[in-house]
Amino acid sequence: MSTDDPPRANAANAAAEPQNAVELTGITKRFPGVIANADVNIAVRSGTVHALVGENGAGKSTLMKILYGMQRPDEGTIKVDGAAVEFHSPADAIRAGIGMVHQHFMLADNLTVLENVVLGSEPRTGARLDFKMARRKIQEISSSYGLGVEPDRLVDHLGVGERQRVEILKVLYRGARILILDEPTAVLVPQEVDELFGNLRELKAEGLTILFISHKLDEVLSVADDITVMRRGTTVASVRPGEVTARKLAELMVGSALPVPELRESTVTDEPVLEVSGLTVTSPDGRTVLDDLSFTIHAGEVLGVAGVEGNGQAELVEALMGIRPPAAGTVRLRGENITRLSTRRRREAGMAYIPEDRHRQGVLLEASLWENRILGHQTRPPSVRGPLLDRRGAKADTQRIVDEYDVRTPSIEVAATALSGGNQQKFIVGREMSGRPVVLIASHPTRGVDVGAQAAIWDQIRRARAEHLAVLMISADLDELVGMSDSLVVILRGRLVSSFDPKTVTLQDLGSAMTGAAPPTTEVA
């Protein structure tokens, strides 16, 4: 595994251009209706840590899937160590020396580290698995790269950082010289991040090349040798850490166009509707995913929450809706403490919910549209009358929603799964707005929705806001947030780190706060 070659990229050796470990030229990939990558160009120098940054939807994952052989590019070339290659499957990529460490680990909890590492490439003596050889090889790799992995421990007993090192060892075991790490720090706590970066430096010292996908700019700046920025499917810049500031990077990532500020009257009253205080949520494996959150939303106010995915937004929503119990803190709805109330009671008290994943939480795909009208409202008119369902009432109201919200559907009897995403979402919005809610929790309300439906949904939310609805809006679409919110906060690693005035905020400010490049502003009231 160790290399005897002299270190490359020696400045004195100027005669020959140091070879790039990986060169992507003109990569383009299209899916039905969408261009995931357009003319992507990246040169990864050997023996360096190369970071690839960009927002969700920038095309990073697709690009990595292409490099790892899981997808074929429509146009463009890939060169590994100077030679052009074509990958038809991950096996080809592995053979070329590329190893991928996925964001979601692929480990079998009930097997040992050794078993996980050798699976599929087991050393044998006859019909028997050669445990001794496997153990030796693993320990060799572990010590040469400082990974500190014990082969006979059960993966279930390992912490997250250790599991990641096992994943790294898995690819090294198969001879990888180029490692791709997909959002490696997403699940790590700060000490584990430091350990990981230490490991990366050791790998680099042994001549390996590391391609590192991330959106956390502060981390990227501390460990990368080169940085490539992607936005909307293409590469927009290629820089060295010394050449840029975090703010500049953030600007490259999210763009610098200012949205046209909407001239609208403020509908914000001073009547608090939703008061959250000290909300803390911990995950089953002990991590703190929400850390002492406090905020207040008033009637007629839209509070926008910006942040890169995975920083606690999903847990916040679940805690507010009563799906996930908090470890500490209180939630008050119009003065009433609802922290211990069930989801049903919260809904009855006037909470409406547009879930992030409409297929899993928003609709019953196999049920008809008018039956979906009842979902979430099973205890209130017009869907029910006493213990019985009011089919006529539900159908009539479904028709109303379909008309008012312009839901394109052949009839209200079709199954929800037959509608397009946009129409499903419009229907969900219409349903949740019925029954005069007092607060709306909207999680990515226009994700995956066509432009027309998006405008319609925004319109409905604005109208409801004018009638004193309080809205918590979580979104990854910064235009949406800036355009719709009355106040704007940024969530990072489970804390609210900054608050902004949407009328004056710049996208650079937002981008910096979301990626940790900017220092936190004062506490949000």
Add this chain to the structure above:
Amino acid sequence: MGRLTPRAVLLGIAAPLGALVFAALVCAVILVVTGHSPADTVQAMITSGKRPRTFVNSINSATNYYLSAVAVAIGFRMNLFNIGVDGQYRLAALLAAGFAGATFMDSLPGPLRIVLTIAVAMLVGAAWAGVAAILKVARGVSEVISTIMLNAIATYLGQYLLLKLAVPVAGSNNIGTRPITAGGQVPGFAYPGSTSKVYGLVVLAVLVGLVYWFVLSRTRFGFDIRATGMSESAAVASGVSVRRMVLYAMLFSGAIAGLVGMPQLLGSAHSYSLDFPAGLGFIGIAVALLGRNHAAGMALAALLWGVLDNSANSLDVAGVPKEIVAIMQGVIVLSVVIAYELVRRYRVRVEQREVGRALGTTRVPAEVAA
């Protein structure tokens, strides 16, 4: 769910029909290979089937099967597998029989006795199912395992209780509970041409079916059950307490299971003895699968099963082991579930194509593969 387009109906019955045809073919092959004539076998069954006595027995069997199927279906609608219907109904029948045959019951008015007996049966069934429910809700024990275990425990418990409660049955080696006197019995419907009577409690079965259909499709509670079965995550987000639903669903399923033995007990056997029918719980699973958990579908399936079972009785005499029907039933169950899966995949593909066509656009543009 109310989409009664011709294509939907066709797809709906394609699977059961296909399974029936396939099973018939397989059995025909088996018969030929073992030296029998499929045509003769079918002929014998039809001849037997036309007899009034077979008709009566078919309805009676179907009654039992239907009740069992409804009990199972309540669970299926919620993605719960109540395999324990078998143990639940046997324990319930035994204890209800012992209760109904007790001497103090002799002096009570007829209708009251019947109602009480049925109530006891439902309580016992619900209680036995409740054990599995509590294990699942409190300790996360899969109801599949726990109900299988409870079935076996019910068998042994039943043997023990029967010995305690039993009196010898006159003129045989059989033992049974003290026979229920005439006042506590349910009269049957006479059918011309046959001495056997149709169970009076076929009325109960019809009622149970109606209630099942009504509760599931017209009440809030039924909606919650169906929603949980369709998508647990959506149900949770909509406010359903899944824990409570599991408890209720299992209890109701057990209560209906308790009814399974009632038509026979109160209508003809009048006592629970060693030869009380066993295995009805598993037949209920088969019927529920074939009938797709729909009240009407299960009724048809139950009738089919009853006709098959009872027409087969004459086959042994004709030289064909009557188990060919049991084989056919087993093949039906296996092929119907495979057929459902195939039809489902086909339907998904067709609908996806249609959505693209009908709305004129292809996929929405905003979904960039991140």
Add this chain to the structure above:
Amino acid sequence: MTASGLTVGAETTAPPAARRRRLGASGYLLITLGALAVVSLVRLLTGAEDLTSGGTVGAALTAAAPIAMAGLGGLWAERAGVVNIGLEGMMVLGTWGAGFAGYQWGPWAGMVFGLLLGALGGLLHAVATVTFGVDHIISGVAINLLAPGTALFLSKLYFSTAPGGGQKQSPPVTDAPHVSVPGVSSLLQDVERRHWFLVSDVAGVLRGLTVHVSLLSIIAALLLVATLYVLWRTPFGLRLRSCGEAPVAAESLGVNVYKYKYYGVIGSGAFAGLGGAILAISSSQFRDGQTGGRGFIGLAAMIFGNWRPGGLALGAGLFGYTDAMQLRGSDGVHALLLLLAIALLALAVVQFLARRVPIAVVAAVLGVAFGWWFFASDELPPELVGAAPYVVTLLVLALAAQRLRMPKADGRIYRRGEGG
């Protein structure tokens, strides 16, 4: 088995205990001796000599062999990620096959035929669940419906006219030979008769295990050891187990998940069939309804044994033991109540020390209840003893679930390409 879709209740049981001290072979030996000492004590207290007599242990071994094979069948399938509750049906096919081939060509032909027919049942289950993605439980139930009818059908065709046979049973099948370790029988019997504390019990156990042991039981034991070797020490076994733990990870590393699932399920049927064959041959014929739920007891033994061959053997042995006790008389059977009470109280202590107080309380209450039952009654109705394996399994599931480590992807319907 979380074959059903609902996840409720899963949150109440914590993930399997971390940092368990691994007990070495000496540890297990100590525990065994300790348990034997307790049993010996109970024997002395209650005078139930049958508890550890050579005869009982021998009968337990004979009863345990089919159960162990059925459990092994369950293990092979579930380790590959497929739940197989059709074991009972596959066992029935095995009994018929053994009857059919056994009366014509001897017990070994019977074993082979039983294995083949069981494997056929396994193939059916594999096709339904792996290729067609049918729910595992439903397919298992269907096979349980299909098999007995098929066996009876074939029985009526082939056995009713054969000499010594009938509509529901096969002609007699010669039993497999029995062997004994030479020289020890009389010595052990002598020690056993002295009724000394612990020593006589050990002698009794040893006598049951070494004297007049059927070759079938020895084969069963060898197969358990072979399974341990194959599944835990070979690449084949590792890949098969990975399909039951993390099929997506396995696929990403180039393992053909479908292929290994097929192996596991067909193997599962083969073992169940073998169990049926052992049952039929040691009963000297095939009889309709012979299996009597042993397929399910095998499943229980597998769960009790934490999906490992060693634990499975222990479970099968335990369940075979209660089976044998039931056949031998009520004194010993009554003493089982006391043993169960002691076991529950021990479990309560263990759980209390692990700080799972509510469970400890429940276990303690149950232990006291069983103890009271023992002291308040003179005998345990033999009908209830048959329920012992199932009651024990339920107790284990309810009170000791956190020790159990089911294969993680067990019961999940797997479609290729779902991951990544």
